Amino acid sequence: MSEEFYFMDGNYVPSSEAKIPVRCHAFLYGTSVFEGIRGYWNEEEKQLYVFRAKEHIERMFNSSKIMFMDAKYTLDEYLDIIKTLIKKNEYKENCYIRPEVYKSSLKIGPGLYDCDDSVLIFTIKLGNYFKGDEPLKVCVSNWNRLPDNTIPPRAKISGAYANTALMITEAKKSGFDDAISISADGKVAEGSAMNFFLVEGNSLVTTPSTSNILVGVTRNTIMELAKEELKMEVVEREINRTELYIADEAFFCGTGAQIAPIGSIDHRPFGDGKIGKKTLEIQKLYDDVVRGKVEKYKKWCMPIY
Numbered sequence: 001m002s003e004e005f006y007f008m009d010g011n012y013v014p015s016s017e018a019k020i021p022v023r024c025h026a027f028l029y030g031t032s033v034f035e036g037i038r039g040y041w042n043e044e045e046k047q048l049y050v051f052r053a054k055e056h057i058e059r060m061f062n063s064s065k066i067m068f069m070d071a072k073y074t075l076d077e078y079l080d081i082i083k084t085l086i087k088k089n090e091y092k093e094n095c096y097i098r099p100e101v102y103k104s105s106l107k108i109g110p111g112l113y114d115c116d117d118s119v120l121i122f123t124i125k126l127g128n129y130f131k132g133d134e135p136l137k138v139c140v141s142n143w144n145r146l147p148d149n150t151i152p153p154r155a156k157i158s159g160a161y162a163n164t165a166l167m168i169t170e171a172k173k174s175g176f177d178d179a180i181s182i183s184a185d186g187k188v189a190e191g192s193a194m195n196f197f198l199v200e201g202n203s204l205v206t207t208p209s210t211s212n213i214l215v216g217v218t219r220n221t222i223m224e225l226a227k228e229e230l231k232m233e234v235v236e237r238e239i240n241r242t243e244l245y246i247a248d249e250a251f252f253c254g255t256g257a258q259i260a261p262i263g264s265i266d267h268r269p270f271g272d273g274k275i276g277k278k279t280l281e282i283q284k285l286y287d288d289v290v291r292g293k294v295e296k297y298k299k300w301c302m303p304i305y
Contacts, residue, residue: 012084015122029159033069051301060101063156097121099121135261137176138266140244168193198250
């Protein structure tokens with residue numbers, strides 16, 4: 001296949017024809033909301049499973065509501081569009097699906113009223129977000145996470161990712177792989193663009209949904225799997241910065257990041273700096289679940305073929 005297809009406002013169009021005007025409101029002001037969804041190829045079954053597509057689209061509906069947007073289609077319609085799009089693109093490998101609702105009016109002025117809404121969905125082939133097998137070296141960012149009453153992190157708003165861009169750029173230029181964000185009150189929020197967990201003994205600790213985080217689909221998945229399958233205690237509470245340095249293990253999680261083990265924070269290693277035992281267990285279980293290999297959780301996996 002020479003060219004992939006995108007979905008734009010009811011039509012499946014070749015990627016070369018998928019154009020947005022330079023005066024588009026979303027381009028000028030960052031007024032779009034989106035989701036990142038992964039599809040995983042199961043070689044044994046010759047099947048591609050899209051993981052928790054329903055929960056992602058439901059979260060996009062919430063983001064749209066916060067931003068005065070009409071998401072245009074029903075949940076079932078979105079799921080059908082995603083299935084059709086992947087089939088048209090003939091994927092037989094891991095992929096990423098990006099649905100986006102955006103303000104499409106050619107309007108000067110940032111107001112969300114009096115603006116048309118449009119829908120774009122594209123797909124790409126995608127492997128691991130983080131390269132290599134070594135755990136990440138991360139830092140605590142000098143940039144604070146945006147608070148809920150500024151640009152709400154619980155909505156995936158494209159303009160808010162300027163905050164993430166500053167964090168990850170600073171971290172990379174300082175020799176780190178990624179960053180942990182802090183809220184204005186000095187408490188830990190999440191990673192630059194993913195949720196965050198500490199391991200303390202047999203407890204999994206993460207920040208609550210009121211800590212200026214995106215309430216992650218992967219985060220919720222890990223919490224359920226840890227409790228039900230690994231018999232770990234899961235604790236949602238505020239985390240102080242110094243707790244980052246004395247925990248047993250730590251990892252990021254997200255649709256893009258998947259389960260990304262952390263080896264050190266601010267040059268302070270966890271144990272021998274290798275992937276922790278609990279993190280490895282969670283990572284292995286998650287990898288099986290998303291590929292439809294665990295029957296109990298196959299309800300989360302939408303087959304394409």
